[in-house]
Amino acid sequence: MKYGKVYFDDVKVGDELPPLVKGPIQQIQLTRYAGASGDFNPIHQDDEFARAAGMSGVFAHGMLSMGFVAQALTDWAGAGTVRKLAVRFAALVRLKDVVTCRGRVLAKSSKDDVNLIELEVWAETQKAQKVVSGRATVALPTRA
Amino acid sequence: MAEINTALIGKEYPPYAVTVERVKIKEFARAIGDLNPLYLDDRVGAASEWGDVIAPPTFAVTFRDETADTGALLRDLGTDISRILHGEQEFELFRPLQPGETYLCRARIVDIYQKTGRSGPMAFVIRETAIADRANEIVATMRHVTIIRL
Numbered sequence: 001m002k003y004g005k006v007y008f009d010d011v012k013v014g015d016e017l018p019p020l021v022k023g024p025i026q027q028i029q030l031t032r033y034a035g036a037s038g039d040f041n042p043i044h045q046d047d048e049f050a051r052a053a054g055m056s057g058v059f060a061h062g063m064l065s066m067g068f069v070a071q072a073l074t075d076w077a078g079a080g081t082v083r084k085l086a087v088r089f090a091a092l093v094r095l096k097d098v099v100t101c102r103g104r105v106l107a108k109s110s111k112d113d114v115n116l117i118e119l120e121v122w123a124e125t126q127k128a129q130k131v132v133s134g135r136a137t138v139a140l141p142t143r144a
Numbered sequence: 145m146a147e148i149n150t151a152l153i154g155k156e157y158p159p160y161a162v163t164v165e166r167v168k169i170k171e172f173a174r175a176i177g178d179l180n181p182l183y184l185d186d187r188v189g190a191a192s193e194w195g196d197v198i199a200p201p202t203f204a205v206t207f208r209d210e211t212a213d214t215g216a217l218l219r220d221l222g223t224d225i226s227r228i229l230h231g232e233q234e235f236e237l238f239r240p241l242q243p244g245e246t247y248l249c250r251a252r253i254v255d256i257y258q259k260t261g262r263s264g265p266m267a268f269v270i271r272e273t274a275i276a277d278r279a280n281e282i283v284a285t286m287r288h289v290t291i292i293r294l
Contacts, residue, residue, distance in 0.1 A: 032175045036174070036176075036206070039205075039214075042225070053226035064176065066202050067176035073201070078182075083236065084237070
């Protein structure tokens with residue numbers, strides 16, 4: 001269930017996040033993300049500029065894909081639970097790509113009443129190309 | 145450009161203050177297509193443990209100042225925006241960022257190194273930004289790896 005509450009007690013190592021499918025990526029979303037984020041690099045907006053820069057055309061902001069991965073986490077664990085998110089941008093996301101975000105629980109730990117879940121997270125395109133890979137830590141409530 | 149100026153390692157950019165606007169949080173969440181009510185609905189925010197809406201985990205990337213942003217970095221390095229790629233990004237959040245709060249951001253270059261990849265020589269520039277509240281308590285940190293195609 002979207003925005004359902006997840007309790008620390010119920011999470012097991014190896015559990016997988018519900019996949020989050022985003023896209024197909026359209027130019028208008030990159031323009032909107034530029035305005036919202038303040039990253040107006042023309043390489044995400046102007047095909048001619050991107051080609052002159054040696055790329056094969058416009059591509060998405062890495063930060064947009066990272067935003068998708070963050071959404072996959074918070075759709076599952078709840079907004080405000082993310083303590084850490086660290087990613088590498090492994091490949092470019094291009095127009096019309098469909099990006100699927102995934103994650104898997106690696107470890108659980110509790111210390112001083114803070115209950116943390118560590119996950120590996122990644123995103124891949126419809127061609128099964130990994131575009132983002134990284135780690136995340138979320139803090140979850142307990143049932144007790 | 146064949147060499148990168150590693151003398152910039154350790155450079156601290158001037159601190160800058162950012163006051164988070166409610167409408168910017170919503171614009172940012174909608175641009176990602178993340179319609180979580182805790183970002184978008186003031187009533188849901190008010191009823192939450194945070195007492196107001198909160199920002200999505202990657203929102204701090206919107207914190208910019210022309211004296212300390214990627215443009216300033218490019219001027220320092222003597223390169224231009226068509227040469228850069230975003231290599232890695234990290235956020236550590238001690239509590240969510242919220243509207244109406246003013247944060248002080250301190251950015252510095254922690255490392256610069258060169259590598260040769262499939263597409264030729266590249267420089268990696270690693271910046272860290274500490275984000276503190278009015279009480280000077282760190283609420284978040286960002287680590288940003290910029291790749292420059294040399």
